[in-house]
Amino acid sequence: MNSNQWFDSTLWDRLSAPTAEGSTLPNAAYVDPDFFAAERDCVFKRHWVFAEFAHLLAEPGSVRPVEVAGQSLLLTKDTDGVIRAFHNVCIHRGAVLIEEPRSDCRNIVCPNHSWSYSLKGKLLARPHFFGGDQHDTKPAECTSNNLVEIACHTWHDWVFVNISGDAGPFSSYIAPVLEKIADYNLDSLRLGGTLSFDIEANWKLAVENFIEPYHVFSCHPWLHSFVTMAERDAPTFEDHILLCGYTFQRTDPARGEGLPYFPGLPEHKKNRGDWFVLFPNFAFEIFPDQLATLVTTPISAQSSRETISLYFVGEGADGEQFRAARDTVIKNWHDLNLEDIGILERMQRGRLSDGFNGGVLSPYWDPVQQHFARLIYKAMASTSQ
Numbered sequence: 001m002n003s004n005q006w007f008d009s010t011l012w013d014r015l016s017a018p019t020a021e022g023s024t025l026p027n028a029a030y031v032d033p034d035f036f037a038a039e040r041d042c043v044f045k046r047h048w049v050f051a052e053f054a055h056l057l058a059e060p061g062s063v064r065p066v067e068v069a070g071q072s073l074l075l076t077k078d079t080d081g082v083i084r085a086f087h088n089v090c091i092h093r094g095a096v097l098i099e100e101p102r103s104d105c106r107n108i109v110c111p112n113h114s115w116s117y118s119l120k121g122k123l124l125a126r127p128h129f130f131g132g133d134q135h136d137t138k139p140a141e142c143t144s145n146n147l148v149e150i151a152c153h154t155w156h157d158w159v160f161v162n163i164s165g166d167a168g169p170f171s172s173y174i175a176p177v178l179e180k181i182a183d184y185n186l187d188s189l190r191l192g193g194t195l196s197f198d199i200e201a202n203w204k205l206a207v208e209n210f211i212e213p214y215h216v217f218s219c220h221p222w223l224h225s226f227v228t229m230a231e232r233d234a235p236t237f238e239d240h241i242l243l244c245g246y247t248f249q250r251t252d253p254a255r256g257e258g259l260p261y262f263p264g265l266p267e268h269k270k271n272r273g274d275w276f277v278l279f280p281n282f283a284f285e286i287f288p289d290q291l292a293t294l295v296t297t298p299i300s301a302q303s304s305r306e307t308i309s310l311y312f313v314g315e316g317a318d319g320e321q322f323r324a325a326r327d328t329v330i331k332n333w334h335d336l337n338l339e340d341i342g343i344l345e346r347m348q349r350g351r352l353s354d355g356f357n358g359g360v361l362s363p364y365w366d367p368v369q370q371h372f373a374r375l376i377y378k379a380m381a382s383t384s385q
């Protein structure tokens with residue numbers, strides 16, 4: 001494996017070594033602004049990444065600017081109901097096209113010289129293009145005349161993009177997860193609540209913390225009473241997917257009690273919780289009556305935003321009769337996440353210490369941390385010094 005200015009020549013060996021003798025990433029990966037910038041290019045532009053919630057583009061005619069990997073992108077929904085993604089920039093003189101979301105847009109009109117585009121990105125007209133009052137109303141059909149489209153796929157409420165266009169088909173990215181959650185009818189889900197948190201920690205710490213249950217007995221008293229350490233298995237991983245889960249012996253109002261279950265759920269799933277990370281930063285947990293997504297958006301090397309969205313089955317999401325049960329679940333997600341954030345920010349501060357640089361790991365719980373580090377390493381190793 002290559003090294004670069006952040007990865008010394010022994011790092012790959014430590015990431016690949018038996019976990020008790022290995023380590024994870026060096027501090028620079030969590031604090032260095034140059035690493036953060038390179039990571040945008042090597043990780044966030046080159047993989048399928050979450051861009052936005054589809055419910056925010058509910059109506060045909062919706063347009064919505066989003067930022068992914070430091071790029072301003074434009075999501076549109078035309079009358080065909082398909083959500084598309086484009087670079088949010090006019091092909092003429094490079095003005096950013098859309099700065100505020102709209103739900104009633106027929107065409108995109110650049111505010112600079114009023115070139116207009118369809119919601120499919122096609123250039124429609126250029127006023128005064130050939131001189132005063134000499135308009136170009138039928139621009140030539142060629143791709144260089146259109147907005148620059150980006151690979152985009154909507155999976156339920158989650159819009160993913162691949163800016164570089166070379167991450168392969170979304171179907172290949174999602175297939176291993178679809179297989180594992182085939183018993184759950186995700187079409188029955190509706191959004192029941194959203195929580196948002198600004199955290200002073202690198203996005204990777206949030207992902208690493210999400211997938212490991214080792215901290216539960218120490219950081220989450222209620223969660224440990226719900227499922228003890230002895231009942232928990234270590235996380236596993238398959239290529240770009242990180243996985244963990246447990247079987248619970250009793251229900252609890254904080255984890256959903258009295259809420260409707262997924263229709264047709266097999267018996268052996270009625271006391272299961274499973275959670276997943278799709279590399280790099282889209283995570284979700286699924287229970288018999290709910291699905292929670294946790295997206296950690298990188299803001300800077302040392303800060304991130306977490307968005308937790310809670311989906312429930314059918315009327316579990318909005319029925320008045322389920323309000324108390326739903327609110328209890330949402331409050332529990334809020335409280336659990338605050339418990340995590342304190343730890344994430346502590347680990348972030350620890351990465352400014354000369355006394356730490358990759359860690360000493362538990363051979364039982366932490367192989368997944370090395371695997372995640374290897375995924376980052378492989379993505380970043382192409383940036384040679």
Ligand code: FES
Pocket residue numbers: 090091092093094095110111112113114115
């Ligand atoms: S910059 Fe957009 S029309 Fe000129």
Ligand SMILES: [Fe+2]
Pocket residue numbers: 209210215219220336340
């Ligand atoms: Fe936690």
